[in-house]
Every structure is written in structure tokens, then in C-alpha cells.
Amino acid sequence: MIGGLLPAQVRTEERFGNGDGSAFGGLFPEEAAVVAKAVVKRQREFADVRACARGALARLGVPPVPLVPGHRGAPRWPEGVVGSMTHCDGYRAAAVARAAEAAGVGIDAEPDGPLPEGVLEVVSLPGEREHLRALADVRPEVCWERLLFSAKESVFKVWYPLTSRELDFSEAEVVIDAAAGTFSARLLVEGPVVGGERLRGLTGRWAAERGLLVTAVFLGHGSQARTPL
CATH class of the missing domain: 3.90.470.20 (4'-phosphopantetheinyl transferase domain)
Structure with missing residues (x-):
């Protein structure tokens, strides 16, 4: 998976x-x-x-x-x-x-079910919550709020080893592509320099299977570290 x-x-x-x-x-x-x-x-x-x-x-x-x-x-x-x-x-x-082959790897797995009450407001931005509602209209079988949380966890697991600083949930804005099985995270704070370039965001992939939601982020070196946002 x-x-x-x-x-x-x-x-x-x-x-x-x-x-x-x-x-x-x-x-x-x-x-x-x-x-x-x-x-x-x-x-x-x-x-x-x-x-x-x-x-x-x-x-x-x-x-x-x-x-x-x-x-x-x-x-x-x-x-x-x-x-x-x-x-x-x-x-x-x-x-x-x-x-030598990767600047960072981040993975996260979550149960495909709702977040505990009140958590979504803590881990998401207003624009993200609007995005989640739109995703639910298209594919209601996926728990998008939990997937958003998982995507941010994967992003943070790449961020922290590069910066030795925690990244708040409000400091990265995630957009999920339901059809492609991908997501992008735009950093809302200054990122580290990776491969000679300032990191402005990260991209990842996700899967929903067997009652689980899994996300993964790979950050390469040099041109591989560029993230289209």
C-alpha cells in the first residue's frame, strides 16, 4: 500500500x-x-x-x-x-x-473515519474546510478531513528533519486532487533551502484502502525538490 x-x-x-x-x-x-x-x-x-x-x-x-x-x-x-x-x-x-538520493521522506496512516469532534477546526484553514466540502460532494465515501490531517502529518515529517522546527497546522495549506490521488502543500512560512533553492511547498500521494488512509511525501534534491503549486 x-x-x-x-x-x-x-x-x-x-x-x-x-x-x-x-x-x-x-x-x-x-x-x-x-x-x-x-x-x-x-x-x-x-x-x-x-x-x-x-x-x-x-x-x-x-x-x-x-x-x-x-x-x-x-x-x-x-x-x-x-x-x-x-x-x-x-x-x-x-x-x-x-x-544521497532523497532530501526527505514522510509517511502517515490513519483510520478512514472522522476526526474527533473539534479537531478539524484546529488542524485546518477556512479555505481547506471549504475544499473538503467540495471533495465530499464528489466522493463521499472518503473521509476527507482525516485525509487532510494525514497529508499534513506527512508534510511535517519531511519538514522537521530539515528545519529542527515544528510546523503548525496553520502554516501549510493543502489541496487534494481526488482523481489523481495526489496532494500539494503550500508552505505559508519561509521554508529551508534544499538543493540550492528555497522550498515553497511539497507534493505527495495518497491511497484509501482496507479502511485506511495513507499519505506519502518524497522530497528529492535539486530540480526534484521543486514543487509546482
Whole structure:
């Protein structure tokens, strides 16, 4: 599912279901310490998604290493690697690439259902909410508000490693193309310089399958980093 949204230089691994807890035994001591006091559900998610990450890294020829979360939970990838992890009920996934071949990768997965009450107003701009209403008229079977949230999460997962600064939900405006399965995010604050050019936005792809919404953003180097908006 996630692999179909990203280019060939990105290696991915995904797992459906909520796991049986066996992956917890495969954690490095540093990782196990992070979730030692967490509830079982959190421990399983943490372990499963790292098993996915190590599987994806193996496809790059990178040996297993501890993947300890840093600030805001962003994983600390091995030197020379960029990547992203995601998990939600019934799904875990990871995507990684060589830093020489990608400036950033961001993925996110969400259940295909409404956001909790009041959340949409926090994570969206007025123009985005109008856009969502128009999308719902065309394809009411997709929960567009949740997809918007997921797209912004994928954007933020690319943004943060490049800037070491959090990006507020109000600082990126997302437009979703229902027919093409793509989305674009226009940055409303000054972006970092990538490949010698100021980053003004990002583009991504999305999929809705098996009761899940999945989004992915790939940022290349140089001319690949240009985003038509």
C-alpha cells in the first residue's frame, strides 16, 4: 500500500493488523527502555513499526541499529539515511532512502473515519474546510478531513528533519486532487533551502484502502525538490 505511493529509491515495509507482541523481543535495550512503562498497546506499536523500519533498512543494505525517538518522537535514523515511520490501529509502516538520493521522506496512516469532534477546526484553514466540502460532494465515501490531517502529518515529517522546527497546522495549506490521488502543500512560512533553492511547498500521494488512509511525501534534491503549486 505505502510502497505504491513512493519512488523506487525508497524502500518500504508494512504490516497489517495489530501484532501479537513478538516484535517487542526484537527491540534493542535502548528502545525497550523508551516504552518499558507504556501500556501493552503502545509497546506493540513501537516494536512493530521498528521491525518494519529494520526490514526497510535491510533492503538498503543497512544493518540493524537502535531507532530511538528524538524530539517530538522523530526517529534517529542511521547516518546517511532519511526516513519515516507510521502506525495506527491495524497498520504499521516505514519508508527509508539514502540521504544521497532523497532530501526527505514522510509517511502517515490513519483510520478512514472522522476526526474527533473539534479537531478539524484546529488542524485546518477556512479555505481547506471549504475544499473538503467540495471533495465530499464528489466522493463521499472518503473521509476527507482525516485525509487532510494525514497529508499534513506527512508534510511535517519531511519538514522537521530539515528545519529542527515544528510546523503548525496553520502554516501549510493543502489541496487534494481526488482523481489523481495526489496532494500539494503550500508552505505559508519561509521554508529551508534544499538543493540550492528555497522550498515553497511539497507534493505527495495518497491511497484509501482496507479502511485506511495513507499519505506519502518524497522530497528529492535539486530540480526534484521543486514543487509546482
